[in-house]
Amino acid sequence: MLQFDVPETEVLIREDVSDAPPIVYGFGIKPKGSESRLRISYGSQRQDIAADRARESSSQVVNRIIVDDKGHSVGEDDWGYQNSENRWRRARFQGWVTADYGLVNEQEAKLFDRVISSACLSSD
Numbered sequence: 001m002l003q004f005d006v007p008e009t010e011v012l013i014r015e016d017v018s019d020a021p022p023i024v025y026g027f028g029i030k031p032k033g034s035e036s037r038l039r040i041s042y043g044s045q046r047q048d049i050a051a052d053r054a055r056e057s058s059s060q061v062v063n064r065i066i067v068d069d070k071g072h073s074v075g076e077d078d079w080g081y082q083n084s085e086n087r088w089r090r091a092r093f094q095g096w097v098t099a100d101y102g103l104v105n106e107q108e109a110k111l112f113d114r115v116i117s118s119a120c121l122s123s124d
Helices: 049-056 105-116
Strands: 011-019 022-031 040-043 060-067 071-082 088-094 099-105
Touching: 022 105, 040 105, 088 105, 099 105
Parallel strands: none
Antiparallel strands: 011 022, 022 040, 040 099, 060 071, 071 088, 088 099
């Protein structure tokens, strides 16, 4: 199972499970005092039309491959800017794990990026 380090003193965490197929289990992570959210989901992924529109209207889009410590591909990471103030990111890891956020400010993006960058495989 993929794990993430989350700074619990800076955010609120909500666990959730979809109520209709495809079943998706995950977490919503919100900075305290904000409505922005990083979603980490485990399971089959649904199309996110609002996120896709933000990506289409971005002024810069970057796609890169995520590799493990041995250089093997373990996923794909897309991120970009809609303008100089709004950022988005979607990291998809093998095993049907996705971590993503839509249009957030730079400060929130840095917090969410820290969580995404902490991804590691559980030793269990």
